[in-house]
Amino acid sequence: MAKKKMQGAEIVIEALKEQGVTEIFGYPGGAVLPLYDAIFNQNAIRHILVRQEGGAVHAAEGYARSTGKVGVVLVTSGPGATNAVTGLTDALMDSIPIVCLTGQVPTHLIGNDAFQECDTTGITRPCTKHNYLVKDVNDLAAVVHEAFHVARSGRPGPVVIDLPKDVVMALGNYQEAGTAAAEKYSPRVKGDQSAITEAVRLLGQAKKPIIYAGGGVINSGPKASKLLGDLVKLTGAPCTLTLMGLGAYPASDKQFVGMLGMHGTYEANLAMHDCDVMLCVGARFDDRITGRLDAFSPGSKKIHIDIDPSSINKNVPVDVPIVGDVGSVLADMVRKWKAAKPKQDKAALKKWWGQIDQWRARKCLAFEQKGEIIKPQHAIRRLFELTQGRETFITTEVGQHQMWAAQYYNFDKPNHWMTSGGLGTMGYGLPAAMGVQIAHPDALVVDIAGEASTLMNIQEMSSIAQYRLPVKIFILNNEYMGMVRQWQELLHGGRYSESYMESLPDFVKLAESFHAAGLRATKASELDDVIKEMIAIDGPVIADIAIDKAENCFPMIPSGAAHNEMLLGPNDKANKPISEEGMVLV
């Protein structure tokens, strides 16, 4: 029996439904009108209208990161697609599964510089995991199915499907998702067993082990976080997490030594430097983590679990590479450890923890809240304490507030922390919070923001109002691009070139104009009440927290320095000038 032909746009929607899509973030335009018509004619998929396409991708990222599902975006041709580029790059850097449908001019006009035409597949090729230009309506369904498979399999990432208008208007056949996509693209999931055995042996013999885990654990699913916890307990090793990995291991546990890297804790970075066996789980030895490469953990044997073979030996040569899904490999490691019952050198481990406790005793994250000027660390700490006991998701923008959030807001569960790590996209947090709230309507979603970053995607306040999303924007307002100012202070003699935020809006009035509540705290004594009120208000809130303008993020590994050359506070900085090589680094 011949199947009834469907219009291309209906085929796309049908394929999205089959992939389990219930929400998409988008913005209409000429080239995608048939798709919007198809959306109008159904109820299974809810469309969230953003105010700029960049916001749609970040919202989908927040949605994906907090649910483990693929985030879906729909934008028009030309400027719709180019506005999505930053978000796509962000998703690529942080391995977030996204499918982005872009409109395109009809096939016969492609290459003619038509109105709202751009070479979308050309522009997005380096900033997506893969992309497609569909030229035949009968390929549509299969391409959509394959795109979802590619986006979520292996190392997740963004996938673009470019849809010429004539293709989505033509009649064609629907094709159900089969096994074709998996046959075409099937990254290795199971790790090499002999390498896993060797990893267990090395860890079992370690006198000074450390487990360093990242966003790959989150991407592998909650089970991977649980297995990571099991392995940390079995080995008795300290565990440190990257910015992207926060929540993969409970921050409240005593074996957690804090985040590592440029603004990581003293104990985490020194333990990385001095360890004898390092197990890297789903992280990629990024430059924010390693500091100066030739001085990175010089005496250790390194084991690296990653699903992406290109992450192995990219920056740091490792002794035992294991290509595979973190969850699968950790399950094998836990099983092999239990079977082998390695005889550990308990005395050495005790000594190692004694050393770690000494580093901990430096209390690198200590701060003093004196007087009425609000310290940003205090503001985050109070936000953390006052949001305990409820389901809370935190997103951030990029800069000092992001680092303070990572340092002072403790995450015990995966998928509750959404931040732009790799690309460092200011303006990520507000739309991401919108996406998180769409996925978790009853949860508390807070965007910890800076006043500069917030303004980069402030237009999404309008979408937040439209969908009555009770998102809280918690602005640490120091009237500076704080991290830029900090680097200018450390590297450029305090010449604060263009980093002062002149003519800021009145955030309370701004909130009100977007149908949200606006709150403000300028004194430490007002902070708790503002936070409590912000949480209590059943609707969107912008809380403008005026913080100490001169505060810097510490501890800090200055650029070009090694893990054991950390600056612990403002008084530390005179010790060593930053090297010329360091100045060049970002």
Place this chain on the structure above:
Amino acid sequence: MSEPSKEVNRHTIAVLVDNEPGVLARVIGLFSGRGYNIESLTVAETDHAAGLSRITIVTTGTPMIIEQIKAQLGRLVPVHKVADLTLDGPYVERELALVKVVGKGEKRVESLRIADTFRARAVDSSNNSFVFEIVGAASKIDAFIELMQPLGLTEVSRTGAAAISRGNKPI
């Protein structure tokens, strides 16, 4: 782990890809975007029924860079196989060049003589020019071109390398 070698070597890499639009752009974009070298790149469909093309890339880099190049190529969705012919064992590498030499008299005779020693064929001739076709390893073609230089060399067209492993096993 011991310090990795910093020695830069030349590698010939064979890549089997789906013959689809944009696949070459993906490969080239990968090399330019990540700052890898391309000494030569050859591409053509090799299996029409399966829709496969073979790209032969000659590149240079330290062992760590070469490993990265292969891993990065391997994770492109339309890439089926990446083989490092240089590492995997003996292989045959050939390049074809067409070389135009313009000249008269003794120079013209000399160019023919050299072509003969190199087993290059004259595939076109006019009363003051030859087009030679020469096949061989890149170094042989380099040597031939150098010898033609004083004899009226005016134009060269080279294909880049095609390569295949020796013995009975495919890549």
